[in-house]
Amino acid sequence: MKALAIAATGMTAQQTNVEVIANNIANLSTTGFKRARAEFSDLMYQAHRRQGMTATEGGNVVPAGVEIGLGVKPTSVVRIMSQGNLQLTSNPLDIALEGRGFLRVTLADGTDAYTRAGSLGKTPEGLIVTSDGHEVAPGISIPENTRELTINRGGEVIVLLDGETEPQTIGRLELATFVNEAGLEALGDNLFRVTGASGNPIQGFPGDAGYATVRQGYVESSNVDSVTEITSLITAQRAYEMNSKVIETADQMGRTVSSMR
C-alpha cells in the first residue's frame, strides 16, 4: 500500500507551500522584499509492466505499461524578482531602484552583500549606510555642513553646502546585476549574497543600459500581492485536505483487510 506514503509526500509538499506563502504574507510591508514561490515536481515512477516490452510470441509490443508514481517533491523555492511598488516617503535618504540591480553593501565581517532596500541613513561621521548600519558602496560621506542633499536618477549624490551657491557631486552609488538573480542566497535583513548559481556580480552605475535608475524620496515596497497569496493559500489548504483524505481511504482499506477472517 504505497498510497499512504504517496499522500504523505503530498501533505509535506503542501506544508512547504504554506510556509513559503506565510513568509510572503509576513513580509507584505517589508521594504525591498521579493516574494518567493514553492515549485514542485513529481517523484520517480515504478514500472510494474514496462511499455515497449513484447507482450506475445508474435512480437506485439505493450503500448502502455503500468507505471505508478511515488508522489511529489519540492524542487525549489524561486524568488520572483519583479519590481515592487514605489512608496513616497519624502525622506532625502530614501531611494528606490527602478529596474534591475542591487546596491552593494559591506557587512561587519568585510564581505559584500546586496540589497534592494533603499531606506538609507547616516552614521555620526556622515557615511551613507543602510537602516542596519551596513556601509553602502562606494562609501560616500556627506559633509557636516550640508544644506541640501540630492540623489539624482543616475545615482549621483549631490550636496549643497552652507554658504555656497554651487552644488557639488560627492560620489555615485554603484549597482550590481546578476545573470541569475534567483540564485542569490537570502541572508535575511533584506540582504542577498553571491552563490555559485547566481554568477559573479556585474558592476555598473544607475542609469546605465540594463541597470536601474534611482528615485529619491521613495522606497520600493515588497512585490507581494495579497490577493495572489491568499488564493495560493486556499489552494494549498484544499490540496492538503485532499491528501489527508487519501490517507483516510488507504487506512480504511487497510482496516478492511485486518478485519478479514
Next chain:
Amino acid sequence: MDNVGYVSLSAEVSLRRNLDVVANNIANMNTVGYKADRMIFAEVVNKSAGAKNTSPTSFVQDKHTWTDFSAGPLRQTGSNLNVAISGEGFLGVETENGIQYTRDGRFLVSNEGILVNLDGNPVLNMDGGQIQLPAGANDVIISKNGTITNNGVVVARLGVFTSENPQAMKKVGSVGFTSDADLAPNMNAQLLSGMVEDANINSISEMTRMISISKAYDQANNLSETADGLRKDAVARLGRV
C-alpha cells in the same frame, strides 16, 4: 470454489494499485506541467478453472496506466522566463540521462547564461541545442512562436516538439517524459509567455474515483468473506453427517 478467494484477491490487488495512482495524482495537484495517470483494468479469463459445463472464471488485472494529456489550467506567474504551450507539444530538456520532454515551462538562467529548467538542465532550442543568452541579458522575452529575444535581438528559438504517439512515452519523474524515438520539432506551436500550465487534475473526479475504489474494495472483501462463510458452513454441516 476456491476460485472465489483468488478472484476477489485479484480485484483487491488491482484496486490497491489504482489507489496508488489516484494518490499520486492528488499529491501532484499543484505540480506545474503534471499530467494525470489513469488505470485500465482487464479481464483475465481462465477456462480451465471452472467445471466443464460452467462458464469460465474471470480474474481482474491492472493492465495499463495511461497518461491523460489533456491541457491543464493556465496560471499567470508574471515571470518572463515561464512559458506554457497552448495545444499539443512538449518542451525539450537535456539531462544526464538523455533528452526528456516536458510540459513544465518554468525556466531560469544559469550562472553561465544558459536557459535551464528548475533542476538546472539546459532547455533545447528547435535544433536540439542549448540556448545561450548573451552576457548581461536583462530583457529576455519569449514570443508566441518561441522566438527568444533580448532587448529586441533574436537569440534563439525555443524548441517545441510533438510526438505522434504520446502514450508510448515513459514518465520519469521531475515532470519529464522520455521517448524511444526523438520527437519532431513543431514549427507551428503556440506558446504563452508569463504563464505556466498547472496539473490537469480535477479534484472532484479524483475524489469520486477514490471513493469508488474504496467501495469496490469493500465489495471485493465482502465477496471473499461470503465465500469463507459458505466454506465454514459446508465444513460444519458435512462434519455432522
